Amino acid sequence: xxxxxxxxxxxxxxxxxxxxxxxxxxxxxxxxxxxxxxxxxxxxxxxxxxxxxxxxxxxxxxxxxxxxxxxxxxxxxxxxxxxxxxxxxxxxxxxxxxxxxxxxxxxxxxxxxxxxxxxxxxxxxxxxxxxxxxxxxxxxxxxxxxxxxxxxxxxxxxxxxxxxxxxxxxxxxxxxxxxxxxxxxxxxxxxxxxxxxxxxxxxxxxxxxxxxxxxxxxxxxxxxxxxxxxxxxxxxxxxxxxxxxxxxxxxxxxxxxxxxxxxxxxxxxxxxxxxxxxxxxxxxxxxxxxxxxxxxxxxxxxxxxxxxxxxxxxxxxxxxxxxxxxxxxxxxxxxxxxxxxxxxxxxxxxxxxxxxxxxxxxxxxxxxxxxxxxxxxxxxxxxxxxxxxxxxxxxxxxxxxxxxxxxxxxxxxxxxxxxxxxxxxxxxxxxxxxxxxxxxxxxxxxxxxxxxxxxxxxxxxxxxxxxxxxxxxxxxxxxxxxxxxxxxxxxxxxxxxxxxxxxxxxxxxxxxxxxxxxxxxxxxxxxxxxxxxxxxxxxxxxxxxxxxxxxxxxxxxxxxxxxxxxxxxxxxxxxxxxxxxxxxxxxxxxxxxxxxxxxxxxxxxxxxxxxxxxxxxxxxxxxxxxxxxxxxxxxxxxxxxxxxxxxxxxxxxxxxxxxxxxxxxxxxxxxxxxxxxxxxxxxxxxxxxxxxxxxxxxxxxxxxxxxxxxxxxxxxxxxxxxxxxxxxxxxxxxxxxxxxxxxxxxxxxxxxxxxxxxxxxxxxxxxxxxxxxxxxxxxxxxxxxxxxxxxxxxxxxxxxxxxxxxxxxxxxxxxxxxxxxxxxxxxxxxxxxxxxxx
Ligand code: ADP
Numbered sequence: 015x016x017x018x019x020x021x022x023x024x025x026x027x028x029x030x031x032x033x034x035x036x037x038x039x040x041x042x043x044x045x046x047x048x049x050x051x052x053x054x055x056x057x058x059x060x061x062x063x064x065x066x067x068x069x070x071x072x073x074x075x076x077x078x079x080x081x082x083x084x085x086x087x088x089x090x091x092x093x094x095x096x097x098x099x100x101x102x103x104x105x106x107x108x109x110x111x112x113x114x115x116x117x118x119x120x121x122x123x124x125x126x127x128x129x130x131x132x133x134x135x136x137x138x139x140x141x142x143x144x145x146x147x148x149x150x151x152x153x154x155x156x157x158x159x160x161x162x163x164x165x166x167x168x169x170x171x172x173x174x175x176x177x178x179x180x181x182x183x184x185x186x187x188x189x190x191x192x193x194x195x196x197x198x199x200x201x202x203x204x205x206x207x208x209x210x211x212x213x214x215x216x217x218x219x220x221x222x223x224x225x226x227x228x229x230x231x232x233x234x235x236x237x238x239x240x241x242x243x244x245x246x247x248x249x250x251x252x253x254x255x256x257x258x259x260x261x262x263x264x265x266x267x268x269x270x271x272x273x274x275x276x277x278x279x280x281x282x283x284x285x286x287x288x289x290x291x292x293x294x295x296x297x298x299x300x301x302x303x304x305x306x307x308x309x310x311x312x313x314x315x316x317x318x319x320x321x322x323x324x325x326x327x328x329x330x331x332x333x334x335x336x337x338x339x340x341x342x343x344x345x346x347x348x349x350x351x352x353x354x355x356x357x358x359x360x361x362x363x364x365x366x367x368x369x370x371x372x373x374x375x376x377x378x379x380x381x382x383x384x385x386x387x388x389x390x391x392x393x394x395x396x397x398x399x400x401x402x403x404x405x406x407x408x409x410x411x412x413x414x415x416x417x418x419x420x421x422x423x424x425x426x427x428x429x430x431x432x433x434x435x436x437x438x439x440x441x442x443x444x445x446x447x448x449x450x451x452x453x454x455x456x457x458x459x460x461x462x463x464x465x466x467x468x469x470x471x472x473x474x475x476x477x478x479x480x481x482x483x484x485x486x487x488x489x490x491x492x493x494x495x496x497x498x499x500x501x502x503x504x505x506x507x508x509x510x511x512x513x514x515x516x517x518x519x520x521x522x523x524x525x526x527x528x529x530x531x532x533x534x535x536x537x538x539x540x541x542x543x544x545x546x547x548x549x550x551x552x553x554x555x556x557x558x559x560x561x562x563x564x565x566x567x568x569x570x571x572x573x574x575x576x577x578x579x580x581x582x583x584x585x586x587x588x589x590x591x592x593x594x595x596x597x598x599x600x601x602x603x604x605x606x607x608x609x610x611x612x613x614x615x616x617x618x619x620x621x622x623x624x625x626x627x628x629x630x631x632x633x634x635x636x637x638x639x640x641x642x643x644x645x646x647x648x649x650x651x652x653x654x655x656x657x658x659x660x661x662x663x664x665x666x667x668x669x670x671x672x673x674x675x676x677x678x679x680x681x682x683x684x685x686x687x688x689x690x691x692x693x694x695x696x697x698x699x700x701x702x703x704x705x706x707x708x709x710x711x712x713x714x715x716x717x718x719x720x721x722x723x724x725x726x727x728x729x730x731x732x733x734x735x736x737x738x739x740x741x742x743x744x745x746x747x748x749x750x751x752x753x754x755x756x757x758x759x760x761x762x763x764x765x766x767x768x769x770x771x772x773x774x775x776x777x778x779x780x781x782x783x784x785x786x787x788x789x790x791x792x793x794x795x796x797x798x799x800x801x802x803x804x805x806x807x808x809x810x811x812x813x814x815x816x817x818x819x820x821x822x823x824x825x826x827x828x829x830x831x832x833x834x835x836x837x838x839x840x841x842x843x844x845x846x847x848x849x850x851x852x
Contacts, residue, residue, distance in 0.1 A: 022155040025164070029148055032172050032194065036140065039191050040133060042179025047103045048127035053080065053091035060088050070123035074111060081110040081117065086252065096246075096255050098124055099181040128177070132332075139335045140175035143167050146339045158220065159212045166205035167339070172198040174335060181247055189244055196243070200236035200265070203272035204229050210279035214287065214296060217279065232268055239265040302341020306334055430458050434571045438578045444468060447582065448479035451549070451575055456482055459564055462552030463487075463531055468579065469497045469547050479547075487550060490530050496523065500537040501545035506565060508534040512553055513560040534560055536568055538576025546576050546583075604779050611792045615658060618790065619651040626651075650695035657729060664726065665778070665794045668801045675720035675805055679829060682715035682724070682756050683708070683749055689728040690747065693736075700736055701743055708749035715749050715756045717826040719806055724826075727802045730795040731760045731822045737789050738820070739764030755808070755825040763819035772814055776800045799824070 018026075050067035051074065053060050060080045065071045080088050083097040084107045101107065106121045147167030154160030176195050181188050208228055211217045218224065239261040246254035277300070284296045313331045434454060441447035448466035455464045465481035467488075476497065478488040487493055500507055500520075507520040512533035519534075527533065533553040540546050549572045554560065560568075626644045667673035686709060690697075697704060708715075717724075735745050742763035750757050767775060767782055774780050779793040796810075799822075803810045807827050814820040 018152070019155050022151060025151055025161075026148065029144070029151075029168050032168070032198075033144060035190070035194060036137075036172055036175035038187075039176050039179060040137070042187070042191065043128050043133050043177055044126065044130065045103060045180040046127035046178070047098050047101050047105065047124035047180065049083070049094055049098055049107075049109070049122055050125045051080075053094060055090055058089075060091060060094070067123075067125045070125050072109070072120040072122040074109065074120065074122065075113075079112040081112060084108055085110075089256065090259070092259050093252060093256070095127075096252060098127075099178075099247075100183055100250060102180065135332055136174050136177065139332055140171040142171075142336060142339045143174065144171035146342055147171060159209065162205055162209045162212060166202055166209050167342075169198045169202035169205055170335070170338065173202050174332060183250065188247060192244060192247065193240060196236050196240035196265075200232045200269065203269045203276075204232040207272045207276040207279070210276040210283075214283055217283075232272060235261075235265055235268045298341045302338045306336070306338035306341070430454075431567055431570060435574055438574055441578070442582070442585075444479050444579050444582050447575065447578055449482075451571070452480045452482040455549075455551070455568070455571070458567075460555040462555060463550075464552065465532075465550045466575070467547055467550065469494065469545055487530060487532075490526075492526055493530060493550075496526060497535075497537075497548060498545070500535065500548060501539075503537060504539070506534050506536050506569060508560070511559075513565060514562060517560070517562050517565050519565075534565075534568075536572035538572045538579070540576070540580050546579055548572075549575070608779065608792055612658075612662065615790050615792065616655065619655045619658075622651045623648050623655075646695065650699070653692065654696070657726075657733070660726060661730065661794055661798055662792070664723075665798050668798065673801075673805075675723055677718050677720055677806075679716060679718055680721055680724075682717050682719070682758055682826065683713075685719075685721060685724050685728060686747060686749060686758060688725055689732060692725070692729060693732050696733075696736060697745075702736065702739075703744045705744070705746040706748070707746065709747070714831070715751070715758075716829040716831060717756050717806075718829055719826060720802075723802045723805070727799040727824060728758065728760070730799050731824070734795060734822075735760055735762035735764065735820070737791065738762070742819075751828060752825070754828050754830075756828045758824045758826075759821055761819065761821045766816040766818050766820055767812070767814040768816050769814075772812060775812065776810070 048066075050065060050070040051062045052064040052066060054063040055061070062074060062076050062078045062080065065074065065076060080094065082088060083094050086093075086097060088094050088097075098107075101124055103124055103126055105124050107124065108119055109122050110117060110119045112118075144167070147164045147170075150160050150167065151164035172194060176191060176198060178195065179191065208225070211228075212220070239258065242254060242258040242261055245251070246258050280296060280300050284293060284300060287293050287296060434451075437450060437454075438447060441450060451466050452464040455461065463481060463484060465478060465487045467476060467478045469476050476488070476494040481487055503520050505518055505520050506513075507522045508517075509522045509524050509527050510519075513519060522532075522535070530550070531552050532550045534551050536549040536551075538546055538548065549568065551568070626648050630641060630644050664673060686706075690704065690706075732745070732747070739745070739762045744763050746759075746761040748757075748759045748761070750759075771782055775782065776796045776799075777793075778797040780797075781791060781793040800810050803824060803826075808825045811823045811825065812820065
């Protein structure tokens with residue numbers, strides 16, 4: 015209790031003092047005498063409406079008109095109350111009355127004004143309300159709103175407990191207790207109105223002037239009414255008491271607008287509130303405040319303005335006052351009114367709810383019996399048996415309702431936790447695991463978004479595995495940079511306003527979280543403590559804060575998910591290693607295959623070279639035309655060998671990243687011509703018809719390229735066209751300008767490539783399986799062409815029809831000739847326009 019301020023301690027002392035005063039007042043309540051009748055006023059006549067106690071009534075019956083009490087003439091039923099108050103119970107007094115047109119006098123015995131039942135109910139209601147007021151003060155000692163609520167609750171408690179009692183002449187306690195009554199009664203109403211201007215949000219700034227204006231009307235009316243009351247009571251002056259009765263109507267008439275305005279304020283706040291959590295908070299209070307005092311105001315206060323007796327005994331209306339503390343208690347437990355965290359265990363809630371219901375039940379039966387006749391439930395054995403029989407199923411029902419209403423979240427969450435744990439184990443990959451988690455969480459606590467991501471502590475890797483219902487967290491680079499800081503915390507990182515108070519957490523950087531649409535993040539770690547990832551959740555759709563149950567569940571689910579993610583990562587690592595081993599094995603096989611291919615490939619041209627060289631050497635007769643032809647063959651085959659070696663060496667260079675290019679500006683048409691010249695021998699040998707397009711014109715196809723690499727790429731394509739054409743020996747080489755590209759196309763009418771493997775022909779060592787293997791080749795050509803094109807900022811495209819031929823296109827970025835140069839060239843050709851002077 016060390017947070018209690020001296021002011022709070024002072025308030026508490028006053029609270030306790032008044033409580034003791036109220037308990038002291040009980041003897042006065044129980045000792046208050048009354049004539050044994052309920053009176054009513056018919057015009058000027060005071061008529062007996064009901065005889066409360068027959069033996070004490072001295073022969074008076076319903077319908078008799080009272081004239082005087084111990085010689086003092088009576089003008090209203092209140093006069094009789096006032097006069098009786100100075101006497102004591104069981105005392106006899108002389109009453110004059112009219113019966114059947116004749117005036118008579120008789121002695122009646124005074125009976126207790128309040129039944130014990132009334133005292134018990136008012137004390138119970140008062141005590142509960144008092145306790146609640148003290149509770150609010152103790153848990154929020156520094157808040158004005160809580161202090162005002164405290165004042166309203168304890169004043170209400172005292173005005174309920176501190177009713178008027180007996181008035182022994184000259185007893186100063188009377189002055190104390192009556193003063194307390196007036197101050198507390200009006201005070202409760204005024205404090206309540208003040209509270210509604212502060213809660214849930216201040217309607218206007220609190221200024222001394224406003225506070226004075228708020229309290230002044232009530233204070234003035236209360237002081238005047240109280241002064242006249244005290245004077246009349248102390249001096250036993252019936253005339254002054256009659257004046258007071260008129261003022262008392264005014265007093266009541268002032269209380270009604272206070273309460274009405276207060277409820278009006280709440281309704282206004284309720285309408286202005288957007289957050290559902292706050293709305294629910296207010297709903298409970300509104301119900302409590304509307305229903306609680308309503309029966310008392312409607313059945314006691316209001317009728318008293320018009321008729322002298324209220325239609326219902328006061329204790330039955332009083333019991334409804336209990337709804338005020340009950341509705342506040344509900345607000346505390348469920349919606350943390352004023353942010354007070356209440357740890358009330360289930361048993362206490364069952365207990366409170368049950369006692370209230372039983373009390374209400376007993377009173378209800380009592381009320382019915384009061385309406386029916388003199389049957390009383392307290393003394394009825396039948397009633398007791400009924401309650402006992404009904405109690406067990408009733409108790410279970412109440413427990414069930416309390417569980418569902420107050421503790422449902424915990425109840426559902428236990429089940430959810432088990433389900434999560436079981437199902438998480440079944441996911442083989444982090445993707446499906448993430449989808450499962452976000453989906454389940456969304457089902458359990460509808461959120462604006464739920465994202466599951468993996469993060470590495472070095473801050474280099476962030477993978478958004480799943481985000482429901484949108485996918486945008488990976489668009490924020492600062493998410494990753496902040497995420498690395500969460501590696502060191504095992505607590506949730508949350509925007510403080512998004513979770514209920516008292517839940518341990520790391521304060522989030524609110525601006526970033528708002529930008530991402532995230533309210534709370536749960537980091538998860540590997541067994542060794544290394545950050546593995548995080549669950550990032552948006553605000554609840556309901557607008558409510560994350561409760562401690564939510565946070566507990568989400569934290570435990572996230573840490574389980576972390577362990578699962580670690581398990582999955584380990585499994586994948588094993589699989590990756592296995593796959594790597596497989597790849598190594600395949601590569602080794604490929605290499606040995608490659609070596610055997612290469613030896614085979616080399617042997618064919620080498621055999622030709624050797625054969626023709628031997629012919630030339632051994633047969634000196636081979637001369638003239640024949641010998642030139644043989645030399646031509648040897649040269650062609652040597653060139654082929656050279657090309658093969660170049661392709662292999664260049665592939666190796668590219669693979670190692672050591673291939674160097676020498677980029678110069680050149681005309682692609684020149685390179686194409688070189689290619690045709692180089693391949694002339696082979697084309698002739700194979701009897702190909704070569705068609706060209708775009709070469710004849712003087713048009714230039716300027717590109718920035720490495721001459722040798724470009725020639726190599728073109729020769730590779732042309733060699734393939736030759737190799738893979740069987741019957742239709744036709745090839746077309748075309749050059750064109752295509753937008754900002756120079757396009758060089760090599761088309762054939764050969765065997766073609768099936769569509770499903772067409773993209774794969776650019777892979778290293780890949781050869782189309784059907785029929786390629788009887789044709790020489792190692793599967794390196796096209797991959798080399800592609801690498802060359804990439805190095806030139808260009809690309810290779812292919813289109814093919816199996817059995818119909820293929821088309822390979824090389825696209826180089828076009829180096830558009832600069833305008834000046836074009837003009838100069840045109841001018842030199844005589845086609846240029848002479849710029850006009852001026
Ligand atoms: P290689 O020709 O040495 O096998 P490439 O990388 O040059 O290797 O070609 C890969 C595969 O693509 C060849 O094995 C062949 O199956 C197919 N291919 C390439 N060019 C053509 C073409 N013009 N017509 C049909 N198939 C072709």
